[in-house]
Amino acid sequence: MFIQTEHTPNPATLKFLPGCSVMERGTANFPDSSDAVRSPLATGLFGVDGIAGVFLGADFITVTKSEDKDWEIIKPQILGAIMEHFQSGKAVIEGEAESAGSGEVEVEGGLEQKIKELIDTRVRPAVAQDGGDIVFKRFEDGIVYLHMQGACAGCPSSTATLKNGIESMLRHYIPEVTEVRAIE
Helix, strand or coil: CCCCEEEECCCCEEEECCCCCCCCCCCCCEHHHHHHHCCCHHHHHCCCEEEEEEEEECCCEEEECCCCCCCHHHHHHHHHHHHHHHHHCCCCCCCCCCCCCCCCCCCCCHHHHHHHHHHHHHHHHHHHHCCCCEEEEEECEEEEEEEEECCCCCCCCHHHHHHHHHHHHHHHHCCCCCCCEECC
């Protein structure tokens, strides 16, 4: 198995491409080890000292390290954990996988549906290229609330992405949008 790695805009996060499907559908975000109990892959990755978060996409795994660790030291351990998982034949997620945009609210039409559609078609594919995801939470009083996951969470350039990219695009297509805010 050959696993490629890609740098992301977030220096604390690397994107690992195992060359096979990771999630059949949707994504899964594990901001800490206690959230990873239903994922043997994420649990194995959290077994590496210094792992602060794991995000699973369609064909990639994004790993966030703690500040005190060096990629040169933990990257081989992460590669080993990924190889071991895929060679074991275990499921990536036990039970029902989360749907695309895990934690995302269902919308039934109107402005929220248009906002969600724009995010799904124009923003999420680009953000996935960087090893992350953006989840629509709500639209209230002209403000769009989004939750950033994977490489996007804690990324130094995420504020610029929100303000200069997503907010500008949404305001262009939907004049009722006045601001975009990230929430935990």
